[in-house]
Amino acid sequence: WLDQDGCAGSVFERLSITGGRTTGIKNGGGVYMSQDCTIRDCDIYGNKCSPGNDTSGAFGNGVWLKSGTLDGCRIFNNKPDEGQTYSFAGGVNIGGGSPVIKNCLIYGNHANGRAGGVVVNGKASCKIYNCTITGNSVDQSTESAASGFEVFGIDDFGMMENTIIVGNIDNGTNSKSWGGSRSDGRFSNEFRNCVFHHKAYGFDPITASA
Numbered sequence: 001w002l003d004q005d006g007c008a009g010s011v012f013e014r015l016s017i018t019g020g021r022t023t024g025i026k027n028g029g030g031v032y033m034s035q036d037c038t039i040r041d042c043d044i045y046g047n048k049c050s051p052g053n054d055t056s057g058a059f060g061n062g063v064w065l066k067s068g069t070l071d072g073c074r075i076f077n078n079k080p081d082e083g084q085t086y087s088f089a090g091g092v093n094i095g096g097g098s099p100v101i102k103n104c105l106i107y108g109n110h111a112n113g114r115a116g117g118v119v120v121n122g123k124a125s126c127k128i129y130n131c132t133i134t135g136n137s138v139d140q141s142t143e144s145a146a147s148g149f150e151v152f153g154i155d156d157f158g159m160m161e162n163t164i165i166v167g168n169i170d171n172g173t174n175s176k177s178w179g180g181s182r183s184d185g186r187f188s189n190e191f192r193n194c195v196f197h198h199k200a201y202g203f204d205p206i207t208a209s210a
Contacts, residue, residue, distance in 0.1 A: 008035040012042065020047035021081060027095070028064030029078060034097070037068040044073060050081035059121070060093030062109060069100040079110040087111045088152070089119040090136055094126055098158075101128045107135040114138070115150035117168060126158040137169040148196075159190045166197035 020030040030047030031039065049058030062078035063070065070092070080087040090109030092101065101118075109116050116136030120126065138147040148168035151157050 007037050009037065010035075011038045011040060013038075013040045015039075015042045017042060017044045018046040022049050022058075027059045027093070029058075029061045029081075031063040031065075032060075033063065033068045033099075034066045035068060038071060039069070039073060040071045042073045044075045045077045047078045048081040049087060058087040059095065059119075060089045060091075061087060061111065062090065063092045064095060065092055065099045065101075066095045066097035067099055069102070070104055071100075072103040073105075075104060075106045076108045080112055088114040088121055090116040090138075091133075092118045094118070094120040094124055094157070096124045098125045098127075100126065102130050104131045106131065106133045109136045110138070112139045114152055115147065117148045117165070119150050119152055120157040121152040124157045127161075128158070128163055129161040131163045133163070133165045134167045135169070159192070160194050161190075161192040162194070164195045164197075166195065 017030045020028075022029050027049070029049040030044045033039070044062050047062055049061050058080060061080055062075045075091045078090050080090075088111065090111040091106040106117050111119075114121070116138045117133040118128070133148050136147055147170045148165040
C-alpha cells in the first residue's frame with residue numbers, strides 16, 4: 001500500500017503495487033494520493049478496500065486520487081474486500097482536486113456500487129487523456145450506475161481527451177444501470193476525440209461520441 005501524504009514532488013516509477021488492503025479507512029486499497037506526486041509506469045493490481053466495521057462504502061479499491069499524476073500505469077484486477085457491500089471505483093476514485101490520469105490502461109477492476117473503472121465523486125478539475133478503460137464490471141441492483149466511467153453527484157469534473165471506454169460490463173439488474181458511462185448532471189467540461197461503447201447516459205452527444 002502506497003500512501004503519498006507528505007511526499008509532494010516525489011516520483012514513484014516502475015513499481016508493482018499489489019496486495020494492498022486498507023483496514024479501518026475507506027480510501028485507496030493500493031494507492032492513496034492527495035499530494036502533487038507522480039506515479040509512472042507502475043502496475044497497480046490485486047488491491048482491495050476493507051473499511052473495518054463500516055461496510056457502507058469504500059472508495060478506490062485500486063487508487064484514491066485527489067492530486068498528482070498517474071502516467072503510463074496499468075491498473076487492473078482490484079476489487080472490494082469480502083463483506084464489503086458497497087464500493088465506489090474498482091480502479092480509480094477521484095475525490096476532487098486537480099489530478100491528471102494519462103496514458104493509462106484501467107481494466108478488469110470490479111465494484112459493487114459505482115463504476116468498476118473510474119468514479120469522480122468530488123468536484124474536480126481533473127484531466128484524463130490517452131487512456132483506455134475496458135473490461136471493468138459493477139454489480140448494482142438498487143441504483144443506477146456505470147461499469148466504465150461515472151461522475152457521481154456533481155456537474156463538473158474537468159476534461160477527457162483521446163480516451164476509449166469500451167467493453168465494460170454491467171452485472172446489475174437495475175434498468176438504469178449502464179455498461180459504459182454515466183453522469184448525474186450535464187457537464188460544462190469538454191470531451192475531445194473520445195469513444196464510449198455501450199450506453200452513455202448523461203453525456204452531451206455534441207462533445208462526446210456515444
